[in-house]
Amino acid sequence: MSTWAEPVSFASAWDRAVSGRADETFLIFETPSGDVSRWSYGDFDEAVDRVAGTLAALGAEPGAAVHLALTNSPTFVAVWLAASRLGAWIVPSDPMGRAPELAGHIDRTRPAVGLCAGARAGTYRAAVADAGRSDLSVIEIDEADTTLALFDAPPLAAAERPEPGLSDRAAVMFTSGTTGRPKGVEVTQANYAFAGKVMATAAGLAPDDRQLVVLPLFHANAQYYSFASAIWTGASVALMPAFSASGFLPAAARHSATCASLFAAPIRMILARGGPVGDLRLRHCWYAQNIAADQYSTVARWFGCRPRQLYGMTETIPAVLTDESADPHHTSMGRVSVGCAVDVQDAAGYSVEPGVVGEVVVGGEPGVTLFAGYLDAPDITAASFRDGWFLTGDRAPRDDTGRHYFDGRRSDVLKVSGENVSIVEVESTLAEHPAVLEAAVVGRPDEIRDEVPVAFVVAADPSAAPSVSELDAWCTERLAKAKRPVAITLIDELPRTSVGKIRKFLLTERAAAASP
Template sequence: MPSTTFHEQWSAAVAGHGDRLFLLFRDDHAINAYSYEEFDQVVAETAGTLRAAGVGRGSCVHLALANCPAFVATWLAAARLGAWIVPADPASTARDIASQVRRIRPAVALCAAARADAYHAGAAGAVPVVVELAETAADVAPGGPLSHGEPVTAAVAGVGPSDRLAVMFTSGTTSEPKGVVLTQENYHTVGAVMAAAVGLRPEDRWLVTLPLFHANAQYYCFAPAIATGAAVALTHAFSASRWARQADELGATHASLFAAPIRMILARCGSELPPLRLRHVWFAQSLGEQHYERFAAIIGCRPRQLYGMTETIAAVTGDTSVPLRHDVIGEPLGDREIAVVDPVNGGPAATGTPGMLRVRGVRGADLFAGYLDDPETNGRSFTDLPDGTSWFTTGDLVAADADGRLRFVGRLDDVIKVSGENVSLTEVESVLAQAPGVLEAAVVARADPTRDVVPVAYVVPRDAGAPPDLAALADWATGNLPPAARPREWHLIAELPRTSVGKVRRFRIGSA
């Protein structure tokens, strides 16, 4: 029976594609390139360094790093050692660090030297070994901080598919973060499934500008590249103004983004752009039609919307329309089994009516294993079946059209009833982001004595020095939104509170 560990998937890529390019890393100063064989040596030395520091099978390694080769090497080294990583936002406060360290009890932590004070303040001596890194190629160079100890060239005894490989804390857009437990088999599965979903080839190259400590870059870019022997072009951080030029410079054929970074690219990329010819671009979250068409013109292909969560491992759905559209998340990918149910009575949701999305799979394989130390939430989220599969309730609302194509509506709390009519705050936001003078917008619900609740808009100007007139925006909304969806109040705001991948933390708006 073929192995289903992530380590073996990496080893197979090295054996089959050793001399092919694996990683291009672009920081502010240079581009560094590594073949699969060269990076495997980096992984072996990193694993040796971690083992010498006390990491073994079942140990936790805490990563507070921006995008860099050391992050990738530690992830793969942990798979080899049977250890597990917890990626943290590198800009985490001492309070955030303290909360995670208390929950995960890491044996070793890797953090940026430039932000080490915050890490040490949060860890407060609770982490036995803290390695400070530059977040450059020097971290993994011979003689660097990750090249100490005897290299580990093979997996330690007993490493198996069900071994924990990571815990990723969710973004916390509507609540406090939950720890999503991921196995070796989870990463093996997502690599194979997402590579097949885009027809990935060894000659392809993913552009990764989103942060590696979240699922998108790991699931949709790195894992399928490893499963296929393709390459990844990694930037240290996302830059809206440089994104298109980086895609050209690094020879990208594939990319994955959220709607918010796409809107930022459109606002800041300038007019003199290289002629990009990307083969495939995933995007998630709502994108207005005008923004969709403008971005498609820049990248040279029509982006394809998907839907997935950290918990669902591979994407659940993807658009299959011809041509691809801006407003649907499509149909189940591959062998995915879904159900769209009425959030009140649990029965099938009617066509066109928002319903709760549920996904069926195997925990620890094509669904996450569970939430860290949280049996109560696990009990609410999973319905385990006698055949070993489980239904996972996503908490997201979707609506199916007559052809079965799904449209993303939002989280359950993102849909409000205005005088009895359903209004998706997510959809209103995507429309308002296209209004003249608007960079982006967030919409929240406010209690109303006659309509139950009404939408209220918070708008970020495209030009802070010349913000849009709010009365003019209200007039524009009258011509572009149905009556129930039109905001009853308008506010200008300097920026929206966001997670590190651009999701709006709506619960924080207006609370200051």
């Protein structure tokens, strides 16, 4: 099992970075209009104290929650660090979420303070009302603001700072909810620090590195893999307000970024809408989820480095599998990250042999190297573990060298006439077609075969889209009969959550509605 001999809190990791790197750059922020602001570690720490003073005056005491419905902004980062310093905890929600979703988060976490953009205050205040929280102090901000002038209470004095404990809650992050009710993942002070330590080691991060952050800050990827690792190392971060496919590489060049983190979907968007640029300093880029071989080759050429796949969840804290810089394989999630514990097990909890598909399980100490549990859900938390191993629900084989290869979720296996069919295999086959940008496959009930695969495909070039018959022939040449989609639909784009996960339940509904 994974242990950490000398754990530290996230608050102390930030303090250490400020002490050692006070005059060095911490944050660069580019507003939507293109204006750029910079802060050293010392400068930003002063802003953190101002924010902490205001939050404390509004009731954000140790153990209290602070709700954030903000896009990428200096305010988000300052509130996150200020809450950590106060021993409070953040609840980051999708800033574009609808009132019912936001109300659910507010009702379940009972925050002392809520922050939203003034431009979306109507939706946010409706959510506050729906949650029955007329007492909630709400701060409306301009997400492009770089002065943080609204935080005008006396700064938190060093003598007033509490000492957060390792197991103190630092955040509750709700799962995306593509299926079922979102679960609130409890993240501790030690968790954030451990994420920074592991991810800095895996990336070989140094103080002169600069992370480019384009993914949303309310999601674990940007927090764990980019910000926490930069703070652990004393490196800097270039924060963009949002992801832009055509603007990603120009931003990386403009801000001299050396490291980045993406998903497969944004990479495909970059390939479809972007292009190579000069003066890049990128030496490293993480990505999650598979891309096709030709896509990998092109992106490696454009980026000037070979991106490395990883695997992790909000619950696992760091990415517990990371590919290595010396010889990354585009189809592999990599090997077990230093400091982590991963096994591949069968349904009875026994380790499977190399080449055999099993469930990826993660070992560790809850609240230190693994999440602390699910918010107000002890039964669900208990059911997510078996003999001390966290059950991810993801399937993979591993080879003799310890490389792991994603084979889908437990729910990503169809039973076609009694035969197991991996959705991932079918999707990968379709995505390998040179005219296909990406594909998603779902199951559709069938009276004869129980269920059958149905595919939705996005063309790489909509003006030269492949025909359905061409894709049928492609699959016939490469897949056994049970694995071939019974229907293929060309669509403009796949429905996604704000962090790029495919909303497959919408495709399942569409497939069922089109059933003959």
